[in-house]
Amino acid sequence: MVRSHAGRRSRTHTERKRGRYVQARPANGDTTDIAFDATIRTAAPFQIRRAEQRQQVAFAIQHADLMKKVRVRRMANLVLFLVDASWSMAVAERMAATKGAILSLLTDAYQRRDRVGLIVFQKDRATLVLPPTNSVQLAQRALRDIPIGGKTPLSAGLQLAHDVLRREKLFHPDVMPLLLVLTDGAGNVSMGHLPPQEESNRVAELIAMEHIHSVVINMEHQAFDQGLAQTLAEHLNAACYSLTELKAENLYYTVRQEMNQANAKADDGR
Template identity: 50%
Template sequence: MRRKAGGRRTRTRTERKQGRYITSRVPRGELTDVAFDATLRVAAPFQRQRRQPHIKRAVVLHRSDLREKVRVRRTRNAVCFVVDASWSMAAETRMQATKAAVLSLLRDAYQRRDLVGLVSFARDRATVLLPLTNSVEMAQQRLRTMPTGGKTPLSRGMMAGFELLARAKLRDREILPLMVLLTDGHANVSMTGQPPQQEAYQLAEFIASQQIPTVVIDTELPNFYRGLAKELADRLNGSYYQLEELSVGLAELVRSHQELSRINI
């Protein structure tokens, strides 16, 4: 993942000329940040055969020798939890797990400038319970009451989460977004008049096309497994987990995905 501006926390590659020089590579496009040491190492074995008696040069370089610097800087993460609060799942249990994960991530987010947000969806609407923030105090106030019950407007929930992360990316082009969707994958309320399940899958494909990484936590009870959340994760090009089978807490799972974003640069 290559970046074009400065950052704070997670280490990612940057196209700026600032940042720590970690390695070199063959140039991609216009060369503006020459790695002189790497360029000289590539050219060194050919110096004897390249030298010409009538031209006095200390080093003879060919275009194929040129290498550019790969630099890293630090940026911050933006994590948005999107939680199904309808009666189609054990809402209260899932809400409690989400609250704990949000507060856990926020406790170490302030110094790193990370942002955490929360969207719930139920009945016929999605509610931004917590805008993207690094304030534990705000989170504690907003998370005291989280409404549950009613139908499942899955598309509205995903759209609200996507909009929060998209706005964050507009403000900071280098921010690393992550949507964590807790749902059984079942939709029964539509925004556009399309069949709700079809609409949710189409929206998932759109979110995937916008390069928003996602993690889907399947909250469907094992005895009633229909595979809807798995299909949703596939449409999102996201990671899929069953809540009942998670060997780590939700906050730790998110942290592991943030580390993958750091490594896969």
């Protein structure tokens, strides 16, 4: 089952005992959500040859007959922006594009019931500027004054994103998260004793281990690109886009495309 749209109006397979029962498949030992109708249909052709078993029961069912329910339920998407707000050549364009994209996504989220969040990292810390929300008013207030300048604590931003997404998955187990990282990949502040780049790569690997669909947008100018954003994307197991002239609508459509890919991949995995 592949989604054509994102949000709760779309359907996805779920392993939880919630959602609409749409079909059945062999249980293979999992008896938590048995489909009794399908199990009876599977066992019915064998009743004559199970005459001995039917001396004890009216209808003979064996473990191989057991069928499990396949359920679908409506899902919510979460797009978490992780934005480098340290000094760079493209910082003004980056922030303008990010603000425009988030507001565009929020307008769409109001209809689809997706949610959007924003983390900014600069100087020596990362800040959750906008906790996950589908409120356009809250987003506008949070985006009005984003601090810019200072060093690049990339690993702190990745760690905060990891924590926020884990918390969201805990409270909303069926949420479909997408982490969108806008950076040149050049971290220069560590949280601990590791070199900044090594620490960032390790945190990125933790995010990848959580099977969080991520996208890196390389904000470095092509003439100065050292490939650090691509390296970060590899540790995140993520796609890396290079947008030299980033506009809000480009970022918006990139996010929508990646969300649809993440949803389709999740459905295939179920």
